[in-house]
Amino acid sequence: MLVLKSLDIDLIKKEKKTLFSFFALYSFLTIIIITTISFLYYNFQKDLMLQEKRVLLEDYSNDFITIIKYMHLNFETQKDYPRDGRFESAIYDSDKIQIFSTLSSKEIQFDKSIYLSDNKIHFINQPESYYLGSKYIIIEINDDKLWLIKVKRNILLYGSLAFIFMTFIGYFLLQLFLKPLKDALYLLDRFIKDTTHELNTPVSTIVTNIEMIDKNILDEKLLKKINRIDIGAKTISNIYQDLTYLTLNNKIISQNENLNITEIIKQRIEYFKTLSNIKKIKINTILENNTTLYIDKIKFSKLIDNLLSNAIKYNIINGTIDILLTKNSIIIKNTGRGIKKEQIDKMFDRYSRFDKSVGGFGIGLNIVSMIAKEYNLSIKINSIENQETKVVITW
Amino acid sequence: MVKKIILFLLMSNILLADLYQTNCIPCHNKIDVTLEKLFFRYLLKYSSEKNMKNSLTEYLKNPTIDTTVMPEAFIKRYGIKRKTTLKDEELQKAINIYWEKYKVFGKLK
Numbered sequence: 115m116l117v118l119k120s121l122d123i124d125l126i127k128k129e130k131k132t133l134f135s136f137f138a139l140y141s142f143l144t145i146i147i148i149t150t151i152s153f154l155y156y157n158f159q160k161d162l163m164l165q166e167k168r169v170l171l172e173d174y175s176n177d178f179i180t181i182i183k184y185m186h187l188n189f190e191t192q193k194d195y196p197r198d199g200r201f202e203s204a205i206y207d208s209d210k211i212q213i214f215s216t217l218s219s220k221e222i223q224f225d226k227s228i229y230l231s232d233n234k235i236h237f238i239n240q241p242e243s244y245y246l247g248s249k250y251i252i253i254e255i256n257d258d259k260l261w262l263i264k265v266k267r268n269i270l271l272y273g274s275l276a277f278i279f280m281t282f283i284g285y286f287l288l289q290l291f292l293k294p295l296k297d298a299l300y301l302l303d304r305f306i307k308d309t310t311h312e313l314n315t316p317v318s319t320i321v322t323n324i325e326m327i328d329k330n331i332l333d334e335k336l337l338k339k340i341n342r343i344d345i346g347a348k349t350i351s352n353i354y355q356d357l358t359y360l361t362l363n364n365k366i367i368s369q370n371e372n373l374n375i376t377e378i379i380k381q382r383i384e385y386f387k388t389l390s391n392i393k394k395i396k397i398n399t400i401l402e403n404n405t406t407l408y409i410d411k412i413k414f415s416k417l418i419d420n421l422l423s424n425a426i427k428y429n430i431i432n433g434t435i436d437i438l439l440t441k442n443s444i445i446i447k448n449t450g451r452g453i454k455k456e457q458i459d460k461m462f463d464r465y466s467r468f469d470k471s472v473g474g475f476g477i478g479l480n481i482v483s484m485i486a487k488e489y490n491l492s493i494k495i496n497s498i499e500n501q502e503t504k505v506v507i508t509w
Numbered sequence: 510m511v512k513k514i515i516l517f518l519l520m521s522n523i524l525l526a527d528l529y530q531t532n533c534i535p536c537h538n539k540i541d542v543t544l545e546k547l548f549f550r551y552l553l554k555y556s557s558e559k560n561m562k563n564s565l566t567e568y569l570k571n572p573t574i575d576t577t578v579m580p581e582a583f584i585k586r587y588g589i590k591r592k593t594t595l596k597d598e599e600l601q602k603a604i605n606i607y608w609e610k611y612k613v614f615g616k617l618k
Binding site for chain 2: 186189190193194207213243246248249
């Protein structure tokens, strides 16, 4: 995404969501793998510890067997169960019935020879003969848990390192997957940049020369033709400015000032007059005098231009545009075919167009949203299909 | 009524004890190995109560050189015992008395 940023490309919400989903899934799988490996490592270390303890426990059990062997031969006089400070013990007969026990655990896992349970290590030995009837001799010692501390430390350390490493791998994988998308967007932006650059001189020449013509001396027929050229030139000029803004947006340094937006709105309405006249659209305005907003002049003009341009473009013949300016809001309402509710959220996405019968690149409202975002302006669009569309900007 | 029950239990015990006293002890007093030593030989080989009682029943009903727990020298000296003349029920009762008398369960401290 950083790469895309450097190319002046903002990913739309859906793409970001997809990337986050991929990253979440990747992280989840990484955690599953690390957890599985950690579990295997824990079991391996536990077995290793039990094998180390086995030697000691075998010695204890052999000592214990020697004593019960003696007791078996002298049971008449020797009935004191052998107790040892180093371990606890128990004897069970061949039917696994307890003969005697000093163990703290009551559940014995006879299917294992050595195991860990209730923080105690248990070792089960079978003597060569059943002294005192005991087929199973269980020796129990405390688990000092030193191995567990080491295992936990290693899992935490190496698990974290592995996760960081896998995150880096994920980041590079993500870049690899994004490359085709990045290339496509790069080509598109490059094309737009080149096109706008080539359009600059001819558009400027046309617009400047039309403005220089004294329209008062022209006859009606020629005036109509000149007006049409003026509209066409202004449309191209508007598209040119949008494209320039889009491609150079991140490099333009805002020159913010307390702007008299009432005047700017009036100027922009005047600018679009010829365009609205061609569709016989009536523009009604209620503008609060000397309303100011701390904003860059060019960016505010761009915002109003795009909203007005849309209000004209998607309007009907003999339609109306109502513009209301208050101290903290602008409302631009136009008649027209309106927008479906489910399409409203996607309107600000770049290159999204819902009415293909009208020209455009689908970048106007994207520019509006970018400017609004920069100046913390809230945009709300309400639309009634086949009736009207209302754009409300508040600050 | 209570007196009758106590008397009945007392008599039963005496009768059962007699079963073991009269049928086992007289013969074993004639040999050097005590019944206790014999018990621990069985225990050493059969471990559990169930296994020991089963093998003892089987041996007493059909004593052979293959099923004895005693060493060869003992057999050479005293030979194999005769088959028991006790009925199955009586034999089982006598064995139960024998088990209760010498069992390890509950005797370790």
